[in-house]
Amino acid sequence: MDFNQNKRNRNLFYILLLLSLSYINGQTAFDRGYQLGYKKGYCYNKYSCLPPIPPLTPLPTIYEDHNSFEDGFLRGFLNGQNSNKNQFTNDDIYSQIDFKEINRDIGVRKYNKPKSSLNHELISQVLRYKQIQYEKKVKNLEKQKLNFKKKLDEFINHSYSLYKGLRELIEPISQAFGQINNLEIYLKNNPPQKIVRKYSNPLTKSDAENLVKELSNYNETINNWTTKVNEELQFFKENPNNIISGVYQANTIIDFRYNENTGDYEPYNEVLETSFIKFEENMIYFKRGDSKIIKHNALRYWGVKDNHYLFYDGRESLLAIDKDFSYIHWFYEDNLNGQFLKKAFYTGLKKL
Known part of the structure; x- marks a missing residue:
């Protein structure tokens, strides 16, 4: 039974040792610096000081580096010093003791006041440097x-x-x-x-x-x-109209609608009032009957076919004008199959 007990104790020892090593290895440089700095700050200028166990290391701020021992030390030093700020410092204790009188009365050897191992000037410079870096x-x-x-x-x-x-x-x-x-x-x-x-x-x-x-x-x-x-x-x-120019009037306009069953255009409306059309190099203006609105489209010369001059306008319509400039077939409303669904027939065309 003693052998088993010793074996269990030995196993427990190894487990604790592994946990301790894992904790130590898991610490960052900032953690180690903080732990030491806290102890130094707590006992700063204190004679025979027993430092406490440091608290858990806080997370580094955005201006601190978790790989920096120095950043951790400075944070720990300040926190440790602040945790004991309400207690008397060694300077307060020494100010109340007359060392000369004690040495004279008991003839003991004179002891100097303990000196801190910290380089306070260096710490001050580092703090100033950190402040400059922060700014x-x-x-x-x-x-x-x-x-x-x-x-x-x-x-x-x-x-x-x-x-x-x-x-x-x-x-x-x-x-x-x-x-x-x-x-x-x-x-x-x-x-x-x-x-x-x-x-x-x-x-x-x-x-x-x-x-x-x-x-x-x-x-x-x-x-x-x-x-x-x-x-x-x-x-x-690039393809201007150099064929026809000026203002023309039309005595009659007949509107046609395409019949998909017969494949022919059938009339459905007639405008007997005088209408006007004006041709320019790249534009065409027109006014139908008694309408007060003058519309205009872009104009592009396309070519000649079946003794008709062909033009396209900016609304994807086709104009076919006979070579005598006496009438115009104006095809518009193109469907998906390339068939114009309507046309306007301008007759009695006369240049003004």
């Missing part, structure tokens, strides 16, 4: 915030500029192009300010990242539209 970090953080805000403002203003540039580009021609007219409506309802207003100030880091992401996608959309509009304008300018 530098605060200044750097403020500088980073200002730089980020500046870049964010520049990015937002860039979005505003792209938006304004596209609006100015399409404003004079939006009515002449069907797609551009739809784009203008979209832009009016979706300015970049609408995205910015979704996020309140001050912005969090997450809000700022989401704002930049949304504006980046928006800017890409605006840039794509700007490219398409410029390509469309260039497409029409």
Whole structure:
């Protein structure tokens, strides 16, 4: 039984030893520095001081390094000193004792006051250095915030500029192009300010990242539209109308609707009042009957077919004008199969 008891005691000893080694190995340099610093601070300037067991090491702050023995020591020293700040210091005790009188009366050897092994000047310098480093970090953080805000403002203003540039580009021609007219409506309802207003100030880091992401996608959309509009304008300018120009009047307009069953156009409306059409190099203006509204479309020369001059306008409509300029077939409302569903027949065409 003694043998088994000794064996159990030996096993318990090994377990405790392993736990102690695990604890020691698990300590960081900051932990070790704190433990020693706390004891030194607690007994600072105290004669025959028995330091207590230090408390659990606190977590390092953002301005302290968990791998720094020095940072841990300084924190422990200050905490240990503060924990015993209400007790008398050795200086207070020594000030109440007359060492000369004691030495004279009992003839004992003179003892000097105990000296601390700490380099207080070095500690003071380190603390000043840490304070300077802290102030530098605060200044750097403020500088980073200002730089980020500046870049964010520049990015937002860039979005505003792209938006304004596209609006100015399409404003004079939006009515002449069907797609551009739809784009203008979209832009009016979706300015970049609408995205910015979704996020309140001050912005969090997450809000700022989401704002930049949304504006980046928006800017890409605006840039794509700007490219398409410029390509469309260039497409029409490269093929100007040099065939017909000036103002023409038409005595009658007959509107037709395509019948998919018969494959023919059937009349459904007639305008007997005089109508007017004006041709320019890249534009066509027209006024139907007694309508007070003058509309205009872009105009692009396409070629000649079956003794008719062919033109396309900015709304994907086709104009076929006979070579004598006496009538116009105006086909519009193209379906998915390339078939125009309506046409207007302008007759009695006469140049003014």
